[in-house]
Amino acid sequence: MRAKNKKSESSFMRIVLILFFFPLLYLIGSSAFASEAAPKKTLTHQLSSEIQYFYAEGLYGQDQTNLAIFFSSEYFWQSSKKNLSFTFLPYFRIEQQWTYDGVSEYSKRTHVDLREAYWALERDKWELKAGVTRVFWGKTEFVHLVDVINQLDTRESKVDEEKLGQPMINASFLIGEGTLDLFMLMGFRERTYASKDGRLRLPILVDTDSAILDETSVDGVDFAVRWDQPVGEYLDIAVSHFVGLSRNPTLILNVDINQFSINFVPYYELIEQTGLEVETIVNAWTYKLEAISVEGKNSGRWGAYTAGVEYTWGDVFSSGNDFTGIFEYMYDNRDQVSPTFLEDDFGVAVRWSANDLHNSQGTLGVIFDPATEESIIRLDFNRRFGDEWKLVMEVIAFEGKGNFQVEKLYFLQQDDFLRFQIIRYL
């Protein structure tokens, strides 16, 4: 165990630069430019503004509204032979409130991230990526147990499941119909937390500056492997293994008697996680399972799984609308001491797609904890206006009986909110 490596943020950029070096050598040495066809280049932008309105003042007096603007650009270059490409996607966000990060005196309202910045060398049966990128693993909808590569972007993920870019070298091999992925992950990204003025915060603030990170066998490097294999036409199975720092920290209560302060300190534990994903589609029914077994350096061995079904009902009553019903169960054997809300819960959702010119869609979902009778309700609607505009509306509500003793979401019950977002594509 060591105190937070202060170099981590600056080393992030250094790793990015090093990773760029290899493909550049290839590029110079190869005949990628030799073909008569021109390389493909595209540049697109997204500008978005949103307002978040909370139904009540926060438990700690936080404001009821928050405005935010974000801007992102994506540059894509592909060699004329289509075997080498470069993707660059920076991201910038600014908030009205000083809402991040934890107790830091540098509490921030701006957020800059490199979502993508990588070279990809592509062949028929294999592929090599170097740089910063995001990776998605998993099959289920409510929770992504096996998905361990990237840190979540807690500022953005209200909208979507946004992740921070992770520097890596990733080799992929096509084996039959399946894919084998090897990952070397360099540069650990920590999670951000709401500051004292931020909404959706804990009663005790998180001191991210004092974060504790376990030592890894190779300093600052994590490893992962995943094999995704279809079995016949109906069954898909994936197994994965990860050795490195957990992206999901344990919060440790830290009482400083001299300073009269009480804070949480995030602890990023060294873990070995084995994951299993199973999915089978039979006509309109999809059956899904995700399970993990984790050996933590301090927390010992524990496991979790989520399983569910999805039913797709296309062109309902010849209206052109599609509906999908989702039911999933989530279990974590750490039980009530689990650092997650989803230790023994149900998730139910209905997704709607109008298949119209505006790509209108919506979701109504509920996660319910039968032990404490708490639930999280989420309603979401979005549609396009014209070709370049998009409107997103979202309502999230935390429902409970107000029992301070047992409820895990007690501190969020005043944080129900409504969010409007307008996105302009450029």
Add this chain to the structure above:
Amino acid sequence: MQIMRTKNSFVSLFLSFIASSLRLQSLIFASIILFFHSGVVFSAPIDTLEEEAIAIGSSAQDMNIRTQTDINPEAQGLTIVTEMQKRLSGFHDLQADIKAQIIDNNGRIKLRELTMQTLEGTDVGDKSLNTFISPPDQKGVALLTHAHKTTQNEQWLYLPSIKRVKKIAYQTQSSPFMGSEFTYEDLAPIELEKYRYRFLGEEKNGGNILRLVEQIPVKTESGYSKQIQWIDDEYRFQKVDYFNKDGVLEKTMTLSGYQLVNGKFWHAEFMTMVNHLTQHKTILQRLNYKINAGLTEFDFTTLSLKRQQ
């Protein structure tokens, strides 16, 4: 220092909850391509033909049909469509850029662009990969389809914004494709075993003799009660009438702007679908059409799906 396990991380969990897959279903679009090589030629200007097609299409019974009673019409119908399928095979692979004009009854036009690639299946069914170019919120969204001859097709959707590949249930065939007048079913490959055919007769259209074949679904879940297909002497569709479940003529598709590609395959540049009930219209145009463009099975894997831009 005391370890206290807290509930913090649920925050990130609920945040990601369902949103991930929210956009999946409506983005599903079918393998347009597969239909396209069943294209046919019109020699007349498009506009004239469209109007003519609608006029005659509104009732097959009104037409000047010379019925041939001496041959079993079921067998004759099947012979015609079988020959048609035969002439459409052997292309190995093809690719094209698609421009869709979706026009409402007030004449407002929406443009949609995508690319399509198809690999002809020999033992297995065809494979196709379609990628959106516009509108910009759907740019890079891609759909991979592995058609199967006897069992249900497999489909994977790639969402570039969250880098997720999701296998999807092939269950939305009769839903509209991107708000157009085409449904996924209209754009999917036709498998003869799933329909019953009947030859209805012949019809003169200018200098051409068109054969009328009725197609009734038997083994498949269809949004239509029947289709009537106008097939010319080159075994190409000239026009198709779609009758809804109540037996009412709902839509008419006409094909036009023909070219002979690689000296063998007829390529209809335009496919126009008119909805008689709403007066909406969609025109699909195929540009940069290439047959035998050098695609291989490695262009149709879940690995290559993620490479789409």
